[in-house]
Amino acid sequence: MIENFGSALVLIADPTTILVVVLAGVFGLVIGSLPGMTATLAVALLVPFTFFLDPVPAIAAIITMSAMAIFAGDIPSALLRIPGTPSSAAYTEDAFALTRNGKGALGLGVSLVSSVIGGLFGSVMLIFVSPILGEFALRFTSYEYFWVAVLGLTAAVIVSKGAQLKGGIALMAGLLVSTVGLDVTLGHPRFTFGEEQLYRGVDFIAAMIGLFGLSEVLRAVTSKKGQSLPIPKVDGAGALRPTFSAVWRNKGRVGSGSLIGGIVGALPGAGADIAAWIAYAFTRATSRIRPGKDSADDRRVEAISGASSANNAGVASAYVPTLAFGIPGDTITAILVGVLLVKGITPGPDLFLYQTDTLYAVYIIFIVANLLLLPLGFLLIRVSGFVLRIPRSVLMGLIVSISICGAFAINNGYLEVGLMVVFGILGYLFEKGGIPLAPVVLGIVLGPIIERTFMQSVIKTNWNLAEFFTRPISAVLIVMVVLAIASAPLMSWLGKRAERATALKAAQDSAGRS
Amino acid sequence: MTSSGTASATGAVRGNLVIAAASVVVGVVVIPYGASMPYIREGIPGPGLFPMMIGGLLILFGILLALTSLHGARRERRHLAELAAVHADGTTGPEPGIDGPTVADDLPASEPQTAAALASDIGSDGIRRWINGAVLMGGIIFYVLFAEILGFPLTMALLVFAIVWSLRAKWWVALATGVCASLGLWAMFELALMVQLPDGILKGF
Secondary structure, eight states, X not given: OHHHHHHHHHHHTSHHHHHHHHHHHHHHHHHHHSTTOOHHHHHHHHHHHHTTSOHHHHHHHHHHHHHHHHHHTHHHHHHHSOOSSGGGGGGHHHHHHHHHTTOHHHHHHXXXXXXXXXXXXXXXXXXXXXXXXHHHHTTOOHHHHHHHHHHHHHHHHHHSTTOHHHHHHHHHHHHHHHTOEEOTTTOOEESOXXXXXXXXXXXXXXXXXXXXXXXXXXXXXXXXXXXXOOOOOOOOTTOHHHHHHHHHHXXXXXXXXXXXXXXXXXXXXXXXXXXXXXXXXXXXXXXOSOOSTTTHHHHHHHHHHHHHHHHHHHHHHTHHHHHHHSOOSSHHHHHHHHHHHXXXXXXXXXXXXXXXXXXXXXXXXXXXXXXXXXXXXXXXXXHHHHHHTSOHHHHHHHHHHHHHHHHHHHHTSHHHXXXXXXXXXXXXXXXXXXXXXXXXXXXXXXXXXXXXXXXXXXXXXXXXXXXXXXXXXXXXXXXXXXXXXXXXXXXXXXXXXXXXXXXXXXXHHHHHHX | OHHHHHXXXXXXXXXXXXXXXXXXXXXXXXXXXXXXXXXXXXXXXXXXXXHHHHHHHHHHHHHHHHHHHHHHHHHHHHHHHHHHHHHHHSSSOOOTTOSOOOOOTTSOTHHHHHHHHHHHHHOBOTHHHHHHHHHHHHHHHHHHHHHHXXXXXXXHHHHHHHHHHHTTOOHHHHHHHHHHHHHHHHIIIIIIXXXXXXXXXXXXX
16 A cells, blocks of 8 residues: 555656646636636636646646635635535625625635645545445446446436436436447447548537537626626735634534535535535534624634535545546546546546556545645635636637637547537537536436446346346445435425525525614 | 516526427437437347437426426425515515525526626627627637638637627737737647647748
8 A cells, every 4th residue: 555655656746747736726726716617617628638648647637626616616705795616605695794794814714724624534535435435346247337327327317406307308418419429239320410520429528618618608708787796805814823713613513514525425426515505504503603693703604614624525525436436426527537538547446456556646636636725725815806807708718719729639620629619509508498517428428338338238148137137236236326316306305495495594684684 | 576586487487398398309309210220130229229218218308397397386486475575574675685595496596696797797788699699609610710721820819809809808908818818829739739730821830
């Protein structure tokens, strides 16, 4: 184990990797702190560049960036009352209220330190839990892989909180896209419309850039006019000491939040935002601070420390199923799986046997990324007002140009640029109709795996479908699939109820105040 | 508040019905296409099996979506009525903007707020939104058609300038963004990543 860590350190201590990690970190902080620019958009723009990197720096870039972007999402929450990423939505009201009471730096500081602690906790969980699952996965055959992939697909449905049927439709759209090209059994061209370049299938990266990059621009340029929000000033200097003492006071909250985030994030498809909502509700419900006029801010700080640690813990633990089974847990890990496959690394149990260097490198990157978040995060809090003033028009121009170059660079051809445009329009329409995009990604990534394992299995046994259900590990996985499908309406109901209760309470508060 | 909330809820239901119909149509088109593909042997479909299954599920989900969205709209109206009752209880009514995340049907709470922020900066009204969209899509088509002739740096600079300018930035900001973006990307892809971008008339770089 020690020598593995040694050789992994050599992989990471490379100057290119360090440079990439720092650049990706800054990129993630800037994109994450801009409202409407999600961590997924940042990853989609980053992917064409990782194409030209070695596997380890490529993974490092994506991991660092997503950890940074999830924290940075708290910044517009506090300053503009707009969550920068969906996972900050749970405690936006609290963070904004703190800023209005002149405690913005404290609120952001607490959320930063809790994020770092939560992220480290999630990383530790990843290091200890994924090898256990990976060992279990070594006994998998094509049947089990089929069921694991199906479990990943049900994840897509859970991801689409409150819109499971639309999630299902999105998933089918993704699966349909994944069938384009030559089929696995007979090599028959499907949905290629006579275009020979489509025989190798729809390029995953072009689809990602279109779905998350171009569609966002399309949405922004055609958006309706709104009012401009003044940006409150946050004085970052001298907030260090009260921040740490506040975090220390709420250490139990940070602990429980990290634990919730670690567990919820590891469930396929649950992800960081659901973790944040659950941890927020838990912290609020078990709060021991007596409600009152003077303690309102303390309660807010408490809630932020719980929920903010949960979403960062969830980012790390979402990699548990990704590394152990090769089944992505959310959109970002789905993109990562796509990148790894392009790089010739198959995530899953093989990683634990043959590519331990890469595996340990992933572990170390997680720790490094979370530690790096501390100084960079404080820096960002200081300059946040400036970052939020970057003109949106300039950003849109830059995103379009990077998207086109990225799509073109995949294959030095215009087919990918065309695909990007098609997916951009598709993503725009989906967004308009409230159809979640994450299941589309999971469908594109998992579709070929499902079809291949299914066809292998049935051809092996001459269409004896009973084999799918009678093997012991398969049975466990089937139970998990059924539970996942059954939990989806429950989760959505709980989440929706919590959101509605929050809305009702906010209305009651404001009515009471006035 | 209540009236606009109800209006958006009805809009969401209509949107859902459109999505349901589209989903069913795609399913109906895909199934015969899948069935037309060669079979591995008599009665055993090969390449067409998955497209047919996907088509079937698309039809199923489409129908279910149509049914549930009609049902869900009723429940949402009840919630909005409750909210309105609370507002009515307050003596002076709610302060604007502190209504909390009350969101129609399927969107997560963050969505509308995020959209509002984007709109705060570059949004526009009426026909202008369509023009902006047209500039973006037309610009990309222009790039694809002319990149080989005019070369990457010039075409990309023009494209970025047009997009930024159409979003009401000052002309020199748009120009600077266009030039910097195209030169920066040129340097990064051509020099650092060794991707051959189209040279066009500007040979000899």
